[in-house]
Each structure stands twice: as C-alpha cells, then as structure tokens.
Amino acid sequence: MRIWTAAAVLAAAIAVVPGYSYSQTKDSPKTGTEVDNTRTNKADRSNTGQTPQGQSGTEADRKLAAAVRKAIVGDKSLSSYAHNVKVVTHDGVVTLRGPVRSEDEKSKVAELAQKVSGVSKVDNQLLVKSGKKS
Secondary structure, X not given: OHHHHHHHHHXXXXXXXXXXXXXXXXXXXXXXXXXXXXXXXXXXXXXXXXXXXXXXXXXXXXXXXXXXXHHHHHOOOOOHHHHOOEEEXXXXXXXXXXXXXXXXXXXXXXXXXHHOOOOOXXXXXXXXXXXXXX
C-alpha cells in the first residue's frame, strides 16, 4: 500500500508543479527546420523545373522512375541521403537531384540509374553534402 501511496503523491506533485510541462527544452532537438527543405525545393523549381511534381505521367516513365528508385534503395552501401534523392523521368531521361555524401556516392547513384533498362540518359544533378558521415 505504501508504494501506491508514494506513487500517487509523486504523480500529484508533478501535475501541480507550476511551470512544469512536457514541451521542448533548449536541449531538445529542434523540429521542422532540419527536415524542411522548402527553400531547396523552390530553387529546384525555378532553376530546372525538374521536380517530382514535374514527373511525366506516362506509364512508361512512372515504371522507369520506380525501377530507378528500386535500384538506388536496394543498394545498402549507400547513405540515407542517396536513398532519398529525387528521381524524375521524362521520355527515358532520368534526372537525379538532391544531396549525397561523397563524389563516389554521386557516381554510384548515377551508374545504378544508367543500368536500369529503358534509361536513355542520366542527368546527374546530385550535390555532395559536406559534414558528418551517416
């Protein structure tokens, strides 16, 4: 009985402590800003128009984009950056956009895309992101 009473008292004390909340503290990771790539996406649209929204609607291009994505994601040696690059296809031309970890990774992603049957050309617009390795 004593344990339950102590637990109840502790819970009540926490509930009524002024200013106590479960919200983020200054030590908590920020949300929104790290994963928000709105600025990058706007730059993509204004620079090339090649964004996932510009993906061709033909069945052949949709299947081609899916096959390229499958080839990239299937390579477990690639970083999560590489697994999440933008793949846009139009008439057999594959445009790759987004960050990768190294020049080697940039080349490997482009090679994987080029090996997919039906790809006529790869426009490799990947950018090497500096920083910690994942």
